Amino acid sequence: MKLSFAAAMLFGFTVMPVHAHGPTPKKVDESIALAAAPQAVWKQIQDFGAIAHWHPSVKQSSASKGNENGSVRELTLAGGVLKESLDEYDPQNRSYSYRLDTENVEALPVSSYSATITVQPAASGAGSQVAWIARFYRGDTGNYPAENLNDEAAVAAMTAFIQSGLQGIKDAAEGR
Numbered sequence: 001m002k003l004s005f006a007a008a009m010l011f012g013f014t015v016m017p018v019h020a021h022g023p024t025p026k027k028v029d030e031s032i033a034l035a036a037a038p039q040a041v042w043k044q045i046q047d048f049g050a051i052a053h054w055h056p057s058v059k060q061s062s063a064s065k066g067n068e069n070g071s072v073r074e075l076t077l078a079g080g081v082l083k084e085s086l087d088e089y090d091p092q093n094r095s096y097s098y099r100l101d102t103e104n105v106e107a108l109p110v111s112s113y114s115a116t117i118t119v120q121p122a123a124s125g126a127g128s129q130v131a132w133i134a135r136f137y138r139g140d141t142g143n144y145p146a147e148n149l150n151d152e153a154a155v156a157a158m159t160a161f162i163q164s165g166l167q168g169i170k171d172a173a174e175g176r
Contacts, residue, residue, distance in 0.1 A: 023137045037128065045117065048067050100113045115132065
């Protein structure tokens with residue numbers, strides 16, 4: 001009887017259906033080289049609430065409390081408004097980290113994200129390197145997301161947003 005039970009259990013475990021388990025976190029890690037000193041680049045992007053000044057996809061932006069941790073900024077994109085909170089602000093290392101507070105999948109097809117922008121001297125010693133890293137989940141965190149809210153859509157949208165922002169930083173810092 002014990003042998004039959006063990007065999008039945010083993011058989012049951014081997015033919016159990018496999019179910020999707022939901023989303024896995026995604027990451028976009030982009031950088032750009034600039035022909036401008038790190039301090040000049042930092043001056044262009046240091047104001048957490050002023051992203052609309054250099055990011056071509058952001059039509060309007062504002063922030064409460066300026067650059068203090070916990071500040072909240074609103075970004076108006078073509079598809080609507082996003083709210084983000086500043087988690088860490090480090091002017092000595094020319095870096096800040098922030099996260100999504102209020103999702104809007106019409107504006108950006110992700111359900112949550114955290115990101116960090118850092119300005120460093122270029123490895124060659126001339127100019128700067130700006131790195132922008134984001135970790136996020138797709139817009140629909142269910143097991144069977146619509147095509148416009150799946151992993152591929154989230155990665156494509158976040159990559160385009162970051163690359164556009166990096167080009168905007170480059171243009172602003174290099175006087176274009």
